[in-house]
Amino acid sequence: MSLDQQLQQNNGVIIAKMDDLLNWARLSSMWPISFGIACCAIEMMGAMAATYDLDRLGVFPRPSPRQSDVMIIAGTVTFKMASRIKKLYEQMPDPKYVISMGSCSNCGGPYWQHGYHVVKGVDKIIPVDVYVQGCPPRPEALIGAFLELQKKIEEQSLLKGDIFPMAVEQ
Amino acid sequence: MDDPGQISEYGKILLMAIIGIVLVSATILLARVLSPKNPNPIKLSTYECGEETTGTSWVQFNPRFYVIALIFLLFDVELIFIFPWATVFGNADFIAVDHRWGWFTLIEMGIFLGILIIGLLYVWKSGDISWIKPTHQRPSVPVAIPASAYDQLNAKEYSIKDYKEQDIKEELAEKAASPVKMGFKPKFKKPSSES
Numbered sequence: 001m002s003l004d005q006q007l008q009q010n011n012g013v014i015i016a017k018m019d020d021l022l023n024w025a026r027l028s029s030m031w032p033i034s035f036g037i038a039c040c041a042i043e044m045m046g047a048m049a050a051t052y053d054l055d056r057l058g059v060f061p062r063p064s065p066r067q068s069d070v071m072i073i074a075g076t077v078t079f080k081m082a083s084r085i086k087k088l089y090e091q092m093p094d095p096k097y098v099i100s101m102g103s104c105s106n107c108g109g110p111y112w113q114h115g116y117h118v119v120k121g122v123d124k125i126i127p128v129d130v131y132v133q134g135c136p137p138r139p140e141a142l143i144g145a146f147l148e149l150q151k152k153i154e155e156q157s158l159l160k161g162d163i164f165p166m167a168v169e170q
Numbered sequence: 171m172d173d174p175g176q177i178s179e180y181g182k183i184l185l186m187a188i189i190g191i192v193l194v195s196a197t198i199l200l201a202r203v204l205s206p207k208n209p210n211p212i213k214l215s216t217y218e219c220g221e222e223t224t225g226t227s228w229v230q231f232n233p234r235f236y237v238i239a240l241i242f243l244l245f246d247v248e249l250i251f252i253f254p255w256a257t258v259f260g261n262a263d264f265i266a267v268d269h270r271w272g273w274f275t276l277i278e279m280g281i282f283l284g285i286l287i288i289g290l291l292y293v294w295k296s297g298d299i300s301w302i303k304p305t306h307q308r309p310s311v312p313v314a315i316p317a318s319a320y321d322q323l324n325a326k327e328y329s330i331k332d333y334k335e336q337d338i339k340e341e342l343a344e345k346a347a348s349p350v351k352m353g354f355k356p357k358f359k360k361p362s363s364e365s
Contacts, residue, residue, distance in 0.1 A: 022204065064217060065217060083220075084220030087212060087215075090213050091212065092213075093205070093213075094205075094206045094207075095206060159204075
């Protein structure tokens with residue numbers, strides 16, 4: 001029984017595993033670090049603004065990587081930007097997730113063949129959890145990506161060490 | 171109130187403070203226990219929008235900015251008060267109830283702005299918003315020699331040798347023909363000569 005069902009059926013009493021509770025907290029507040037690289041960022045802003053209202057999923061852009069859980073790569077990743085992205089990704093606290101938004105960051109997009117300056121996919125520099133197709137993707141697609149990420153987080157376990165096997169050994 | 175079983179008003183504040191402190195510290199402690207720790211040198215580095223940090227952060231700001239910022243802050247706060255006023259100022263319902271409403275609020279805001287404008291005028295008058303520029307004084311040493319004594323020297327033209335490729339080649343050839351001797355005699359200390 002999910003946490004929401006319990007809340008309605010058991011007079012508001014919830015009995016849950018620690019892992020489930022932690023995951024529920026994490027997937028209900030996925031804070032992306034607010035930066036956009038190219039035109040996909042316009043769609044990302046649209047998704048976060050009033051019409052699509054990503055805030056209802058707990059998605060709330062943060063100005064600092066220290067406070068963020070998700071990184072949305074919204075746009076063309078140039079080689080110049082790649083080192084910055086890598087650094088920002090490293091500066092985010094664990095556990096961290098990456099959404100690659102749009103063709104450019106998925107595989108290089110229109111710059112795939114002749115773009116001398118474009119990294120052919122952001123997954124060449126940082127691990128990507130969810131890919132969003134489109135050029136640029138519609139806000140619905142980005143919302144879909146967050147829903148997919150929620151499913152992914154739901155299956156993970158912080159305490160068992162699925163994310164950090166090293167941490168448990170210590 | 172005198173009943174010892176009852177909590178006084180101060181006791182409630184104390185309870186609130188205790189609960190607040192316990193809640194905050196419990197949350198921080200819980201996060202410390204549960205959160206995975208995975209530090210590395212890049213993560214611990216200073217965040218500056220992904221850029222490498224350069225220079226020191228202990229830069230000195232010109233104190234002239236301070237006064238301007240202080241005055242700006244005053245009028246920034248004034249703006250915050252004007253916005254809610256603007257929403258009720260033109261309210262048709264209020265004016266319909268009493269037609270003096272518009273004039274009343276306008277004069278009220280006029281007085282409020284007037285006080286601040288007088289303050290601005292005062293600041294202006296006392297010269298605090300004028301960007302102070304220091305007047306440079308050129309130090310002069312009183313010497314008996316008049317400047318005109320140097321005129322002839324200053325007017326003198328110095329002829330510069332007009333170099334052409336041919337000349338340089340000739341000169342180089344000359345130099346090559348007669349190698350310049352070293353201006354010193356090199357001496358080498360041998361370990362055997364010491365002692």
